[in-house]
Amino acid sequence: MTTRVGVITFPGSLDDKDAARAVRRAGGEAVPLWHADRDLHGVDAVILPGGFSYGDYLRCGAIARFAPVMTELVPAARAGLPVLGICNGFQILCEAHLLPGALTRNSGLRFVSKDVRLRMESTATPWTRQFAAGQEITVVLKSGEGAYMAGPVTLAELGARGLVVARYAGANPNGSAAGIAGICNEAGNVVGLMPHPEHAIDALTGPSADGLGFFASVLLAAERT
Amino acid sequence: MARVVVDVMLKPEIHDPQGEAIASACRRLGFGQILGVRQGKRFELEIGGSADDAVMARIAxxxxxxxxxxxxxEFEIRAP
Incomplete structure (x- = not known):
C-alpha cells in the first residue's frame, strides 16, 4: 500500500504544493489536509509546510497553532505520528509546544533567501534515516524569522540527547543558537527544520536533489511499521 | 466596560535585532545618549463588565x- 503523507494548508501557506510534489517524487501519496478540518484522514505522516500562516500576525505560527486541524494533530504527534514542520511549519510546532524553543527574527534583520549547506546530525528520526550521520546536504533557506532560540538548559539538553537534527555547515546565516537548523522531540517523530528540503528535490529546479531524503525516509519508516 | 492593557516584551536575555536597529537610527538622528532600545508589543483589550480579579486572572x-x-x-497586565 502506498504511504499516505498529509500536507496541511493554512491560510497563508505557500509551500504546500512543493511539499506534496516532493512526497509524490519520493513515491508516496500526498493527501491535502485543510486547516479548518478536524480530521487527519488516516494519513501515515503529516507535513506542516512553509509560508506565512495568518500573515505571521501576532508571532509566526501563533495563530495557526489553534487551527481546528491542530486539535487532531497535537495528540497524534504525541502518540508517535511522524510530523515534519518546515520553516513556518517549524514555527507552528514550537508555538504548539510539540518542539522546545522558538524561532526569532534573523540577527541580520534581512530576509535570507539562499542555498545553504547543512550537516545532518541525527539520522534516528523517521524523516532523516536515509541520511548518513555527518553527511552534508544543500537545500534552500528562505526566512525572516529563522533564528532558533532556547534557554541554556534546553540547548544543552538538545545537544546532549542527540535531538539536534541538522546544523548550518557554513557561516551561521541567521544567528540561530549553536547553528541549529533543525531539531526533533524526545521520541524523534516530530522534526522541525528551518530550511526547505522540498525545494531541493531536482537539480533542474533546485540547488540539488538532497532534500528528497527527508521524504524518502518517512516512506521507508512507514513501510517498516 | 473596562479596558485592560497587556504589555509584552522580549526577555532581557533574548537578542532583539529590531531594537538594535532602532537604537542605531536614534544615534544617527543625534540622540547619542540613547544607549539601547528594546521593542515590545502593547495589547488593549475591551472587556464587557468590570476588570475584577477573576477577569484579570483569565487574561493572565x-x-x-x-x-x-x-x-x-514576558508580559505585564494592568487595568488603567
Missing part, C-alpha cells in the same frame, strides 16, 4: 497562551 491565562510566547517573552 490568555496572555501566557496566546498574546505572549513565554519561551522568549
Amino acid at each position: 491565562e490568555l496572555a501566557a497562551e496566546l498574546l505572549a510566547n513565554p519561551v522568549i517573552e
Whole structure:
C-alpha cells in the first residue's frame, strides 16, 4: 500500500504544493489536509509546510497553532505520528509546544533567501534515516524569522540527547543558537527544520536533489511499521 | 466596560535585532545618549463588565497562551 503523507494548508501557506510534489517524487501519496478540518484522514505522516500562516500576525505560527486541524494533530504527534514542520511549519510546532524553543527574527534583520549547506546530525528520526550521520546536504533557506532560540538548559539538553537534527555547515546565516537548523522531540517523530528540503528535490529546479531524503525516509519508516 | 492593557516584551536575555536597529537610527538622528532600545508589543483589550480579579486572572491565562510566547517573552497586565 502506498504511504499516505498529509500536507496541511493554512491560510497563508505557500509551500504546500512543493511539499506534496516532493512526497509524490519520493513515491508516496500526498493527501491535502485543510486547516479548518478536524480530521487527519488516516494519513501515515503529516507535513506542516512553509509560508506565512495568518500573515505571521501576532508571532509566526501563533495563530495557526489553534487551527481546528491542530486539535487532531497535537495528540497524534504525541502518540508517535511522524510530523515534519518546515520553516513556518517549524514555527507552528514550537508555538504548539510539540518542539522546545522558538524561532526569532534573523540577527541580520534581512530576509535570507539562499542555498545553504547543512550537516545532518541525527539520522534516528523517521524523516532523516536515509541520511548518513555527518553527511552534508544543500537545500534552500528562505526566512525572516529563522533564528532558533532556547534557554541554556534546553540547548544543552538538545545537544546532549542527540535531538539536534541538522546544523548550518557554513557561516551561521541567521544567528540561530549553536547553528541549529533543525531539531526533533524526545521520541524523534516530530522534526522541525528551518530550511526547505522540498525545494531541493531536482537539480533542474533546485540547488540539488538532497532534500528528497527527508521524504524518502518517512516512506521507508512507514513501510517498516 | 473596562479596558485592560497587556504589555509584552522580549526577555532581557533574548537578542532583539529590531531594537538594535532602532537604537542605531536614534544615534544617527543625534540622540547619542540613547544607549539601547528594546521593542515590545502593547495589547488593549475591551472587556464587557468590570476588570475584577477573576477577569484579570483569565487574561493572565490568555496572555501566557496566546498574546505572549513565554519561551522568549514576558508580559505585564494592568487595568488603567
